[in-house]
Amino acid sequence: MTAADALAPGDAAEAVVAAVLADLGRGHRGVIVDSPPGAGKSTLVVRATAHLAAAGDRLMIVAQTNEQVDDLIERIAAKHPHLGVGRLSAATYAPSARVLAHPQVRVAQKADDLAEQPVVIATAAKWATLTDGSWTWAIVDEAYQMRSDMLLRIAGRFDKALFVGDPGQLDPFSTVEVERWAGLTWDPMRSAVSVLLAHNPDLPVHRLPVSWRLPASAAPVVARAFYPFTGFRSGTGPGDRRLELRAGGMGTAHDRALEEAAASGWALYELPARHTLRTDAEAVRATAALAVRLLQRGPVAHSEQGSAEVGADRIAIGAAHRDQVAAIRAALGEEGAGITVDTANRLQGREYDVTVVLHPLSGRRDATAFHLEAGRLCVLTSRHRHACVVVARAGIPELLDAHPSTEPVRLGVPVKFPDGWEANQAVLAHLAEHRVAAG
Template identity: 75%
Template sequence: MNANQPGSPAVEAARVVDAVLRDLRVGDHRGVVVDSPPGAGKSTLVVRAAGELAASGQPLMIVAQTNEQVDDLIERLGSRFPEVRVGRLSAVDYETSDRVRDHPACRVGAKVGDLGAPAVTIGTAAKWATVADGTWPWAIVDEAYQMRSDALLRVAPRFERALFVGDPGQLDPFSTVEVDRWTGLSWDPMQSAVAVLLRHNPDLPVHRLPVSWRLPHSAASVVAEAFYPFTGFRSGTGAEDRRLTFGAPASDPLDTALDAAAATGWGLHELSPRFTIRTDAEAAGACAALAGRALSREAVAFSELGERPLTPDRIAIGAAHRDQAAAIRAQLPPEAAGVTVDTANRLQGREYDLTIVLHPLSGRRDATAFHLESGRLCVLTSRHRHACVVVARAGIAELLDAHPSTEPVHLNVPVKFPDGWEANQAILAHLTR
């Protein structure tokens, strides 16, 4: 299908983006919400909206959740709108990154007054919470579903109207302290900013980006069914648009999963059933070895971006815990020294050609709320442009069937869909097929 043909992914996505920008310009509502599946162009929308608002002569503030996200947005703004003056709010000890330094019109400061009244002022939610003076006609809140509602409450006095953009299927906000005392309250600080916003403002316009440009045709329907059952989305590419091939033939048991992933987009490397400690050495070694095998077999990725060899920086290995990531990192072979190994929390928002996932429930005796959280598995299985290989010990399906929920049921708490059982079973069912 031609990219500009009616009904094509590009036309469908452009129609939604135009509707979002139209809602920003007209109407008397104080906010617009945009739900985005993985790789749907969320950052592109944020940058475009920022550029258009800045061009109208109205200064705006952008709220991101991490310094990495702030610097990424500044780099994107510099590429798309180099003439727009940007102010980067930062901590006193912040060391300017190369991406910020390369922006043609960006000033860094610890206070708003140090920035010289730029068209766009950008900082983390934590930094914005320290700003006590000044208001902006517009705000854009990036990764709004990962922002706690109490963080939104602290920055809300700074803006008049806002665009909230985020992915409802990703990880929820988290806290290291007990929060049960607020559970069920309409202003529970552990709810996401969007959840509380819509609970108190149900008439705000909500748009959904319909196309994932990251996930291949083989992954979009799987991820949508498991983690976005009521909204869904489609891939921006067709079944034949992306290929992953290996120059060297299979000669190792690990190659079975890699070949399946190259052919179908998904691979499962299943280890013998066993209860293990969290840093399962055999599973960690398998993850590291799979990355090494993919590189030693001279993999090549073909896509709409052209042909390029699979290099270490285009491979990621994801796990649930930092000690698991450290165990995998320690076993990486020399040829895989540049492979990214990290937790789901830190991989969120990033993109690779091949991902290898240590399943959160692999080798476990129980299924805790942390390991069952659908957002964690969603992040891990939605970072890839070509293929995803899951490493797991056999027995997860039986664990899910046998392990009852021990989490208390609270009044006035909206039921989260999908729950961890459904999401895990949907992914496992597809992998075993």
């Protein structure tokens, strides 16, 4: 047990945040913060923003999507209503209601129009269009999902930077072949953080030690499968959260899977082994039916935040491919209106009470690098506060054994642990204890 493990979760997290804020004033050109799922990354960004602004430094904040930009604006403006915030955007951007709700936020297409704002926020793509202007500090959010070439394009805009992100989530991706750059220290397809550390190995790296999202039933599973060398713990203990199904079940396989998930936090709804099309009709129907049946059972979430009904807006379905997402949305029908259905890429950073996941390897004949990517399964199995139900066909462990990891090892490329093969095996071994056979 480390000294941090002996502290209460809140004290352990606060100690790391205090160390991060202290490092911002010690002359480092960069500070890196690794964050497991739901560890308070956005809260840290808000605190660091106020800390740097109070010191009189001009600050630019870099996010990866417009949704993330608006989310950060809402959080910063709500917490610090007297802090001027600029929203740098494209001409086609229409301010969302949550941005317009804060009068201290100014939206503009040109950085010169936001010169008086102490904090300016934009996507990395928008920052890359600037040809002049400089800021003392930058905060780069979701830094592990940012390509290194994008960091190079905006590096001239700031003197020092705080990089915050989750190393277990999806890596940057490309639709073109990238083998030509493999092994180069400036490989554009490596994350901004990995290239930064390759050239600046002495930069301080901090790790947030507590997940406030994942319950005590999930944090050890996710940490063991996807963060074996850094680890983290849940901010809550066994029994602190409870999922209640107010309506009785009828003994169906769907009901038994939901009851297992409510009791243990996990359930594997296992369909018979079979090779299928990607949009496996039986798996699609099962995934949608589980989510709809959950709503029909009148779920109530009890936690440290109080008790609340779990409505459609607090349920998400995750899948690997967009055509699977479209098929599941169609299968939900009117009964499933309001339930979020999306790919792992788009669910990244979001949080729900209950999630239903269509396993990326379900029904497949092979195990490609795309479907084996550890970050994809990590995102899908780490969005929930109470329970996660995984839908899959039997035979995935055998599929993995038949397709051992064959990713080439290249000089100059850091080996990523765990690989997708190992992570999938770890998750499936746990789910086997919560298996409910489709009836």
